[in-house]
Amino acid sequence: MKEKIIFATKNRGKIKEINMIMEDTNYEVISMEDAGIDIDIVEDGSTFLENAIIKAKEVMKIADCIVMADDSGLEVDYLDKAPGIYSARFGGEDTSYRIKNKMIIDKLEGVEEKDRTARFVCAIAAVFPDGEVLTTRGTVEGIIIHEERGSNGFGYDPIFYVPEYSCTTAEMDNESKNKISHRGKALRSMKAKMESHRNGCK
Ligand SMILES: O=P(O)(O)OP(=O)(O)OP(=O)(O)OC[C@H]1O[C@@H](n2cnc3c(O)ncnc32)[C@H](O)[C@@H]1O
Numbered sequence: 001m002k003e004k005i006i007f008a009t010k011n012r013g014k015i016k017e018i019n020m021i022m023e024d025t026n027y028e029v030i031s032m033e034d035a036g037i038d039i040d041i042v043e044d045g046s047t048f049l050e051n052a053i054i055k056a057k058e059v060m061k062i063a064d065c066i067v068m069a070d071d072s073g074l075e076v077d078y079l080d081k082a083p084g085i086y087s088a089r090f091g092g093e094d095t096s097y098r099i100k101n102k103m104i105i106d107k108l109e110g111v112e113e114k115d116r117t118a119r120f121v122c123a124i125a126a127v128f129p130d131g132e133v134l135t136t137r138g139t140v141e142g143i144i145i146h147e148e149r150g151s152n153g154f155g156y157d158p159i160f161y162v163p164e165y166s167c168t169t170a171e172m173d174n175e176s177k178n179k180i181s182h183r184g185k186a187l188r189s190m191k192a193k194m195e196s197h198r199n200g201c202k
């Protein structure tokens with residue numbers, strides 16, 4: 001039987017991607033919703049990593065299995081790496097991504113191509129019932145384009161263009177995005193770390 005992992009997120013876009021990446025493991029990933037856990041977690045850390053650990057530990061207080069969490073966001077170099085850890089709250093928590101994306105585009109009005117660099121960052125924390133914490137991080141580099149393109153993915157995907165693939169992450173299917181994304185990289189590193197952890201060599 002597969003070992004259960006609760007993924008401490010309320011973001012359905014993340015869960016979809018994570019389930020695809022974890023499909024070939026001995027773990028069954030379930031969402032907080034599936035686990036019947038409905039708590040609001042205050043993300044008051046000062047880094048992606050701190051926030052990922054906060055989320056995982058908060059859910060661990062009421063769980064009896066491995067808990068994993070992802071804290072991620074968009075860093076725009078021209079905006080001094082904003083919105084960064086405030087990506088979900090940028091422009092207001094309930095503001096639509098159509099508007100958030102437009103706000104980023106507007107802030108970059110007149111900015112040349114070479115200065116429109118950005119990256120998605122993802123930190124993942126896994127907390128084990130014995131208190132052990134494993135962490136990983138992944139990034140993907142891109143540039144902010146001038147209008148939304150594509151309708152896959154979620155959040156800032158429609159304005160995040162990856163030059164090597166000549167498309168935005170919203171124009172990729174989930175499988176292609178997972179291959180190159182911050183979340184895909186961080187989660188594959190986590191899979192490898194958990195494998196060593198299982199074998200007793202930490
Ligand atoms: O905290 P949880 O419940 O996991 O869900 P969340 O949506 O609040 O997630 P974060 O706190 O980690 O904030 C991440 C923000 O960065 C954006 N983001 C993260 N990964 C992304 C991706 O792969 N594509 C597009 N936007 C992404 C996302 O839309 C959020 O605004």
Ligand SMILES: [Mg+2]
Pocket residue numbers: 043088
């Ligand atoms: Mg959040």
